[in-house]
Amino acid sequence: MAMHFIFSDTAVLLFDFWSVHSPAGMALSVLVVLLLAVLYEGIKVGKAKLLHQVLVNLPTSISQQAIAETDGESAGSDSSPVSRTHHRWYLCHFGQSLIHVIQVVIGYFIMLAVMSYNTWIFLGVVLGSAVGYYLAYPLLSMA
Amino acid sequence: MDHSHHMEMSYTDPNSTMPPSHHHPTTSASHSHGGGDSNMMMMMMPMTFYFGFENVQLLFSGLVINTAGEMAGAFVAVFLLAMFYEGLKIARESLLRKSQVSIRYNSMPVPGPNGTILMETHKTVGQQMLSFPHLLQTVLHIIQVVISYFLMLIFMTYNGYLCIAVAAGAGTGYFLFSWKKAVVVDITEHCH
Numbered sequence: 637m638a639m640h641f642i643f644s645d646t647a648v649l650l651f652d653f654w655s656v657h658s659p660a661g662m663a664l665s666v667l668v669v670l671l672l673a674v675l676y677e678g679i680k681v682g683k684a685k686l687l688h689q690v691l692v693n694l695p696t697s698i699s700q701q702a703i704a705e706t707d708g709e710s711a712g713s714d715s716s717p718v719s720r721t722h723h724r725w726y727l728c729h730f731g732q733s734l735i736h737v738i739q740v741v742i743g744y745f746i747m748l749a750v751m752s753y754n755t756w757i758f759l760g761v762v763l764g765s766a767v768g769y770y771l772a773y774p775l776l777s778m779a
Numbered sequence: 780m781d782h783s784h785h786m787e788m789s790y791t792d793p794n795s796t797m798p799p800s801h802h803h804p805t806t807s808a809s810h811s812h813g814g815g816d817s818n819m820m821m822m823m824m825p826m827t828f829y830f831g832f833e834n835v836q837l838l839f840s841g842l843v844i845n846t847a848g849e850m851a852g853a854f855v856a857v858f859l860l861a862m863f864y865e866g867l868k869i870a871r872e873s874l875l876r877k878s879q880v881s882i883r884y885n886s887m888p889v890p891g892p893n894g895t896i897l898m899e900t901h902k903t904v905g906q907q908m909l910s911f912p913h914l915l916q917t918v919l920h921i922i923q924v925v926i927s928y929f930l931m932l933i934f935m936t937y938n939g940y941l942c943i944a945v946a947a948g949a950g951t952g953y954f955l956f957s958w959k960k961a962v963v964v965d966i967t968e969h970c971h
Contacts, residue, residue, distance in 0.1 A: 652827045729958050736957075737950035744934045744942070751935065752826070 641755045649749055649757070666760035669749050672742060673764025674771070679739045681772040683732060690728045830939040837941070838932055854944045857933055861948025862955070864926045869956040871919050878912035 645662045648655045649669075656662050750758050832850035836843055844850050891897040907913065934942050 648826055650827060654827075729954065732957070733950050733954035736953040737946050740949040741946050744931070744945070747931060748935070748937070 639753070641753055641758065643755050647752050647754045647757065649752055650745060662756055666756050669746070669757055669760040670764035670767070672749075673746055673761050674768035676739065676742045676746060677765060677768025678772045679735060679742065681776050683735050683739065684776060686728075686732060686735070690725070690732075824935075825937040828937050828939050828942070832940070835936065835938055835941075837936065838929060850940055854940055857930075857941055857944040858948040858951070860926065860933075861930060861945050862952035864923070864930060865949055865952025866956045867919065867923050867926070871916065871923065874912065874919070875916060878910075878916075 645659050646655075646657055647662070647665070649665060654665070656665050746761055750761055832844055832847055834843060834845060835850070835853075837853060844853050885901040886898045887901070888896045889899040930945055934945055936942075
């Protein structure tokens with residue numbers, strides 16, 4: 637395995653079936669890796685926005701439950717909306733954990749693609765990260 | 780806080796007892812893993828994903844997995860390592876937030892509009908360099924960097940079971956620790 641960056645039209649990326657022989661195949665692979673990097677940046681921003689949305693929407697109900705608990709009132713009729721909110725909170729958080737797993741896996745896939753030491757693939761990853769950051773991060777500051 | 784993994788490629792030969800002549804790219808040494816194509820260049824390290832538990836090198840020269848039982852143990856260990864990494868990230872964040880509660884106010888005289896002197900107050904939130912919280916953060920940072928590189932190297936073995944262990948451990952760790960963090964942020968912070 638070459639331990640330096642090379643320009644080449646042949647590579648095997650990640651899986652056995654993804655073997656590239658020709659310039660057209662290499663161009664397609666660079667495009668796929670670029671989109672993967674764009675998706676990775678997008679998922680990072682998406683996760684942060686999702687967390688922000690959840691925290692903005694749910695704090696009132698959770699603080700209501702905290703107030704009810706400190707008052708010592710037995711939440712008889714109040715328990716159902718609170719438990720529904722907690723159920724929603726668990727679902728939201730479970731969804732976020734799945735998104736986190738996808739983010740971790742895509743991050744590692746991109747690392748392994750760069751590990752092929754193919755310069756085209758590396759440039760595709762860098763360009764994809766740049767495009768993804770450019771498109772996604774303005775969405776982070778929007779409320 | 781940037782949660783992205785370090786993507787640096789620091790290639791270290793996992794088997795230090797391998798003689799340097801094996802690094803020649805046209806060697807035909809066959810690796811007993813499945814999925815090896817019949818090219819001229821057979822890689823010493825697998826470069827595609829495979830599922831197997833025979834002769835799997837894991838990080839250190841003494842750690843070789845040969846049986847299904849050892850692979851199960853390695854799966855659990857890698858799972859716990861990834862979970863610990865996520866927990867360490869969350870713990871560092873909350874420690875940083877707690878140590879930055881101490882705010883320093885700094886007033887200085889500033890010339891005002893009519894020749895009067897106004898006192899302008901600067902608020903600095905931060906840590907001193909030699910304070911204990913900062914030293915603790917540094918030590919935890921080093922541990923986090925080392926563990927993140929270990930996880931990268933484990934993923935680099937291209938072993939399907941170990942990669943699934945890393946991903947599942949990261950997801951479970953995020954689920955367990957980030958949930959706790961979010962609830963705490965909810966109740967104790969009045970404005971985000």
